[in-house]
Amino acid sequence: MLKPITLICIPFAGGTSFAFRDINKHLHNNIKTIYIEYSGHGRRLNEPLLDDIHDLVSDIFHQLSYSDNFPFAIWGHSMGGTIAYLLTRRLFNAGLPLPIHLFVSGAPAPSIPRSEKDVHKLPRDAFIEKVKNYGGVAEEVLAEKELMDLFIPILRSDFKALEVYEHIFYPPLPVPITAMLGSNEHIKEKDVKVWQLETTSQLIIKKFIGNHFFIFDNMDKIGQMIEDTLSDT
Numbered sequence: 193m194l195k196p197i198t199l200i201c202i203p204f205a206g207g208t209s210f211a212f213r214d215i216n217k218h219l220h221n222n223i224k225t226i227y228i229e230y231s232g233h234g235r236r237l238n239e240p241l242l243d244d245i246h247d248l249v250s251d252i253f254h255q256l257s258y259s260d261n262f263p264f265a266i267w268g269h270s271m272g273g274t275i276a277y278l279l280t281r282r283l284f285n286a287g288l289p290l291p292i293h294l295f296v297s298g299a300p301a302p303s304i305p306r307s308e309k310d311v312h313k314l315p316r317d318a319f320i321e322k323v324k325n326y327g328g329v330a331e332e333v334l335a336e337k338e339l340m341d342l343f344i345p346i347l348r349s350d351f352k353a354l355e356v357y358e359h360i361f362y363p364p365l366p367v368p369i370t371a372m373l374g375s376n377e378h379i380k381e382k383d384v385k386v387w388q389l390e391t392t393s394q395l396i397i398k399k400f401i402g403n404h405f406f407i408f409d410n411m412d413k414i415g416q417m418i419e420d421t422l423s424d425t
Contacts, residue, residue: 195222195263196222196223196224197222197223197224197263197264197265197292197422198223198224198225198226198261198262198263198264198265199215199219199223199224199225199226199264199265199266199267199418199422200225200226200228200256200261200264200265200266200267200276200291201215201225201226201227201228201267201268201272202228202252202266202267202268202269202272202273202275202276202279203227203228203230203233203268203269203271203272204269204270204271204272204298204405205270205271205347205350205351205353205354206233206323206329206343206346206347206350207230207233207269207272208229208230208233208234208235209227209228209229209233209234209235210227210234211227211269212225212227212267212269212407213227214408214411215411215414215415215418217411217412217415218411218412218414218415218416218419219415219418219419220419223418223419223422224261226256226261228252228255228272230242230248230251230350231248231251232346232349233346241345241346241349242349242353243348243349243350243352243353244353244356245271245274245275245278245353245354245356245357246278247353248275248353249275249278249279249282250282252275252279253279253282253283262289263289263291263292264289264291264292265291265292265293265294265295265418265422266279266280266291266293266294266295267295267296267297267418268295268296268297268299269296269297269298269299269407270297270298270299270404271299271350271353271354272299273296273297273298273299273371274299274302274354274357276294276295276296277294277296277302277390278302280294280365280367281362281365284365290365290366290367291367292367292368292422293367293368293369293370293421293422294365294367294368294369294370294391295369295370295372295418295421296369296370296371296372296387297371297372297373297406297407297414298372298373298374298377298379298404298405298406298407299371299379299384300379300380300383300384300386301383301384301385301386301387301388301389301390302357302359302390303359303361303386303389303390304383304386306354306355306357308355309355309356310355311351311355312347312348312349312351312352312355316344319344319347319348320334320340320344323347326378326404327403327404327405329343361389364389364390364391364392365390365391365392366391366392366393367391367393368391368393368396369387369390369391369393369395369396370395370396370397370398370417370421371384371385371387371395371396371397371398372397372398372399372400372406372407372414373397373398373399373400373406374399374400374401374402374403374404374405374406375399375400375401375402375406376401376402376403377402377403377404377406378404379404381397381399384397385397396421398417400413400414
């Protein structure tokens with residue numbers, strides 16, 4: 193009988209708890225999923241937005257009951273990858289149980305300086321164009337003014353949280369890391385390889401066909417990879 197494991201899923205900038213829902217179709221029943229909802233997003237739309245990444249981490253830290261969900265792994269995409277790392281660091285500093293594996297996708301290592309730090313300050317049209325270039329937002333949403341009036345403050349807040357983050361170097365964590373990236377995205381493989389600085393284990397890198405949001409077209413492959421990885425722990 194397979195041992196029960198919890199997979200905590202942390203979304204990208206502007207994402208909601210629904211971002212990873214399809215992964216359930218590709219995981220065995222022994223893997224339970226928890227989908228994180230950021231303050232001011234999705235089901236928590238009426239709560240204040242948090243534009244400091246450490247506040248986002250603290251919010252998630254206090255949402256979770258680690259003893260009830262142990263053993264667990266964490267998966268974060270894009271901004272969620274940095275938050276997944278910082279959450280793991282927070283757990284380590286608090287002396288709490290650590291994830292048995294950390295999965296990050298579409299995320300350069302947290303120590304890599306951001307090439308763009310002021311995207312969140314761009315005028316509306318330039319900001320929308322930048323978001324469009326990243327992908328992940330449907331054309332019909334980008335073209336709908338009322339939807340974008342609601343969505344832009346959320347995106348600006350998330351972009352700011354990531355862009356003003358300043359990394360502090362600590363000794364590597366005793367947690368294995370798998371880093372995923374798309375074949376046709378803006379993140380460079382050399383910047384993904386630097387995740388090795390954050391783990392005492394050998395970094396695992398997995399490549400998938402697609403742009404920055406390759407996860408949506410590869411949920412079956414990612415689900416299988418997560419299963420295979422966790423079954424070996």
